[in-house]
Amino acid sequence: MSSLFLKFNYKQDILKRLVLLVLLTTSSIASAQVKNDSTQIRDFYDLALLEGQSYQWLDDLSNDVGPRLSGSKGAENAVNWAKSELEKIGLDKVWLQPVMVPKWERGAAERAYIEGPDGRIEVPVCALGGSVATVQDGLTAEIIEVQGLADLEKLGTDKIKGKIVFYNRPMQANLIQTFSAYGGCVDQRYSGASEAAKYGAAGVIVRSMNLRMDDYPHTGAMSYGDLPNEKRVPAAAISTNGAALLSKMLKQNDKTQFYLKMNCKNYEDVPSFNVIGELTGSERPKDFMVVGGHLDSWDLGDGSHDDGAGVVQSMEVLRLMKAANYTPKHSIRVVLFMNEENGLRGGNEYAAVAKKKGENHVFALESDSGGFTPRGFSFDADPANFAQVESWSSLFKPYLIHYFELGGSGADIGPLKNEAIVLAGLRPDSQRYFDYHHASNDTFDAVNKRELELGAATMTSLMYLFDTYGVIPVNER
Amino acid sequence: MSSLFLKFNYKQDILKRLVLLVLLTTSSIASAQVKNDSTQIRDFYDLALLEGQSYQWLDDLSNDVGPRLSGSKGAENAVNWAKSELEKIGLDKVWLQPVMVPKWERGAAERAYIEGPDGRIEVPVCALGGSVATVQDGLTAEIIEVQGLADLEKLGTDKIKGKIVFYNRPMQANLIQTFSAYGGCVDQRYSGASEAAKYGAAGVIVRSMNLRMDDYPHTGAMSYGDLPNEKRVPAAAISTNGAALLSKMLKQNDKTQFYLKMNCKNYEDVPSFNVIGELTGSERPKDFMVVGGHLDSWDLGDGSHDDGAGVVQSMEVLRLMKAANYTPKHSIRVVLFMNEENGLRGGNEYAAVAKKKGENHVFALESDSGGFTPRGFSFDADPANFAQVESWSSLFKPYLIHYFELGGSGADIGPLKNEAIVLAGLRPDSQRYFDYHHASNDTFDAVNKRELELGAATMTSLMYLFDTYGVIPVNER
Incomplete structure (x- = not known):
């Protein structure tokens, strides 16, 4: 494709649609808030695409840390790297959560x-x-x-x-x-x-x-x-x-x-960690929202799609909120889970500790389906909360995010499930995922910068909406 | 992502949604036809993904024919290749349409x-x-x-x-x-x-x-x-x-x-050809529908995305109709245009000849935006025909095709524009396109088989719907 007029048509079309969106939204009942939502979400996408950090983080995690199977030296390095990077972005708290993991070597x-x-x-x-x-x-x-x-x-x-x-x-x-x-x-x-x-x-x-x-x-x-x-x-x-x-x-x-x-050989379990960072909520600090991916990978390749992408996108959600000067009402945590691949120990431990401490988790979002162009989310949610999600879908249309469906979320956040919580999973385009999944070609060069960044912005936007409007509690459904 | 339950959830979700789709469609007014449409479209996707020809064709065009700038030996080889392949699939007519093209060498x-x-x-x-x-x-x-x-x-x-x-x-x-x-x-x-x-x-x-x-x-x-x-x-x-x-x-x-x-050097114009194949319509043989891409490419790389993908997808539309034993009502032509990149001579010539012969073209579809996962189509159409397109959108939902917007179609079919015709362009995911566009890395390995095939099936489905329901004529809008 080369001829010029087509591209200019395209551009005019985009402009027309943006104008239309503004007209539509300003004429709706909740006009002020919707306009704010639209502007805030635009900010997240602009920051992710123009000044994003996720791709550089993925380069570091994939090429400097490398493969990081649970119990390996690589996994230990990944824990240290993630903690150090989260500390740099000015969160309210960063800590390690101990968990015993299986150890197997090829x-x-x-x-x-x-x-x-x-x-x-x-x-x-x-x-x-x-x-x-x-x-x-x-x-x-x-x-x-x-x-x-x-x-x-x-x-x-x-x-x-x-x-x-x-x-x-x-x-x-x-x-x-x-x-x-x-x-x-x-x-x-x-x-x-x-x-x-x-x-x-x-x-x-x-x-x-x-x-x-x-x-x-x-x-x-x-x-x-x-x-x-x-x-x-x-x-x-x-x-x-x-x-x-x-x-x-x-x-x-x-x-x-x-x-x-x-x-290959199996060993005794060894100690490891989930890595956790938190932006403490300004209005509801004891209601927690989680975004995460898994820090471990298989030992072949460097786990760029599975799940380096989800790790750096989850970190980017909190960084984008800070970069946009957005102060969350709820406490928002990034959780980088250890041992999703061969045990799910990190996901189980995070949920067990939350339960033991009586921490009220209301929303959790996972990215563990590759760093490809985001298409939307799937949800594990009650009808009232899912209807609220559907009411947000027009806000995502300018970003070509169209998939909002019930049906599963993510493995690591699964153990948090209870009557009250809403769980969600990012759903990127899946056509290329199994070309790389668990194989030696799952490496940094298989991830496209823009696709990765669009995923991070899309996740941040959903997290923002849940933080702004809250999860509908059980007794109001 | 590894844990098992999530995948089974996914699968159940798909099943649930398929059941829901069937329930919804069978309860609608035009239940019988919608069900037929749904089944017919499923057939096209199954054939494209299980027994598709487009990827093998692209391998041949990219790796055997190679780069094919207008006026080059490669372009001549591409013309011969395309004619020969179209002759193999049993169309009613295959011919070359002469056109003079510019010649420039690096x-x-x-x-x-x-x-x-x-x-x-x-x-x-x-x-x-x-x-x-x-x-x-x-x-x-x-x-x-x-x-x-x-x-x-x-x-x-x-x-x-x-x-x-x-x-x-x-x-x-x-x-x-x-x-x-x-x-x-x-x-x-x-x-x-x-x-x-x-x-x-x-x-x-x-x-x-x-x-x-x-x-x-x-x-x-x-x-x-x-x-x-x-x-x-x-x-x-x-x-x-x-x-x-x-x-x-x-x-x-x-x-x-x-x-x-x-x-580099410019030469005098040289003769070349558009390559055309036709399935003659059973009911309205004098009303033409066109699907096409451009056969020429730049001289760097082998033009796999631009526009080898569009070429083989367009050929596949007619092959899939034959493979599914679908007999079109209108005459459906695949047109492989010469010289989109640096002159648009092929597109202009095809339209000029059609006009001269008084051929009534009612619909044209172009694929020239890369062989990536299809997201939908953009249209150059009147409100009545666009509304008809929108009424079909639920048929595409199982295939994650969601983008149906006004705003441009394609360069080569543009010259066909008149009051009566509907023009459409396939819109694949665009994030990676300009990584390859007109560069030496636009090669066969940059195209994913499934993504290419999904595009061909999506194009075939739209062509099928236009053939089945027709384009709304000017006096009925």
Whole structure:
């Protein structure tokens, strides 16, 4: 696209619509307040896009701190970095909240190959988080391909015993929301090993949760449930291209042998921290509103989308309020949760401490779906509060924020749920998210500065509206 | 983001909303037709995402054909490729429409450096399309920095004569629609040389139309207007990082010298073609609906976003209709326009021929804003037809398509405008577009398969609705 008149048309259109918005809003009942809201929100977006801090923070977190799996030196560095940065922006309080976290290490890089008719073909694999290692010399076994957990019972122990179970059900490409496609597959990764072990499998490999055909294996949490230690078998992810190749070779020879070597290890729990900062409320200091993301990441890549983006956007919410000279009525906290990826210990601990102290939490917002162009929010809320949210939607229209739906919020704020609180999750465009999720290409260069900043401004605007109008209490719904 | 329950919540939410949609639509007045529309549109999306052809086509066009500036061998190859591919999908007619196009060649790579206090500092530049070359030994001159065309008159001939004018007004980062920011800057690129030449400038360099700070110079069309040949001065773009460095050095020394060498050349017009394919209408074969993008690209990169994406999406619209066994009532044409970038000759010729033949065009849709996640459409339409479009918006909601606004359509279909026709332009997410636009990084790897496919399905759905319900004629508005 190059010709000029189109762009000028565009610009005129924007101007026309801005004028229209002002006309519409000034003619409404709550004209003064709506105009203030509109101006205040414009300020947040302008500050985020013209003088934002989030992208520089993400550069520091991704490239200086780097990967930060719970219990690692990287996670410790991330805690120190976040505390130090929050202290620089002039909050009323900054502190660390202790929490014990699991520790698992990948060890030396994994190796896998298919024994083909013309020799060994190396394929990209990585251990799933929490998996046991293979034996020292690696595991060599036949492969049995399945499309999901339900296939195991049909096959039975006879056909599974001693083999590596290969879970190869792909993410469903015609689902528009990629998280739905993920939700339809991830049982293979999470429970695949524990279920296959019951039928005597020697190990499992799982097709990466990735909608793209490429060479990146994607790690992620798995669980052995209550399976005793001696029955636990190694579990790895294989890249989508690797999965396609393996499946093809199995069709040619169902006795194909596979070699897998993994060097990972589980340790005892170790101490770590949630990092918390607070702007104390001017009118309702004992009513808390939380915005957060998770500070830990997987050990592959540097966790820029998952969840470096959510971390720096959450920090930016409080910084933008200060930069705009906005004084919140409620106490607003940024909470950078530890251990979302493989335990949710930070989210559970934050909620447990809040409950123990009798802190009244009325609203919580999480960003943990990548640093892509924001589209809106999903909510876990009662009808009255959700109707209030919907009444705000026109304020977001100039920023192309259109998605306000019930249906889930975020993992780390989930434990805060009670009758009174409203929970929300930022919903960015999801099309590219699983290209990077839990893989070594989730790095700083995969995040676009403007998209990240738009997310931070959108979050700040929602937080501002909840702070201004309050959450409708249970007895007024 | 990793924890499982959230994803399942998401999925349940999707299911709930699908159920709700069905309930809502089946209870509406036109229940049967709406249900059919909904099912038909679902089919288009499923086919595009599960068995789409657009991404493979883009791979071929970008990586096999490559760059295809009007009048080049690449453009000729693109014409042959497109004709051959359209012939494969079983349309009723495929033909080439002759059009004369300008020919300009970049020649050997440009070179530029700043004479700094510690020696020469090379900076990335590229000639603007249509520019004359520098003299054989290159141009060395002082620089005068301006923020736009209006500064020239203030400075006057005394301060400009013999110098290189450096246009450095950046794209405005706080505009949400990046095309508006482009519209606010591109006069520097298009008219900068002709205006500066009037004050005796020796040449111009223009800050690249890019919202990101990086090392890619972005080319694009410029015009000398009616300036006689002997007064034409060379014009180049400089990367945003280069512009920032140059501006900084000018603040330290306003006598800083700049060296620029360009080897480009304008030739006589040469013959080329629009490529056209048609599905002939079953009920109104003499009423035409057009979908298109432009087949030419700039010579840097391979034009994957601009406008390879629009080309393959437009081809995919007709292929998807065939794949879904949908027989259009109107005659639907895919038109792949030649020479959008530096002349619009193809768009003008298509409209001129249509007028001459008395072909009644009722609707035209263009895709020329990149292959990113589609958000909706903008329209150049009368109120009655726009109201009809708005009545369809709920059909698009499951696909997160929410943007239906008046205000411009596309450059190539613009010449078709008359009282009767409805014009529309696909509006993808625009945040990343100017990272790639007219630069050497506009390559195949910058396009995401799903985002491209969603655009094609969204275009097909709009075309289907216009074909089904028709455009409201002038006398019924």
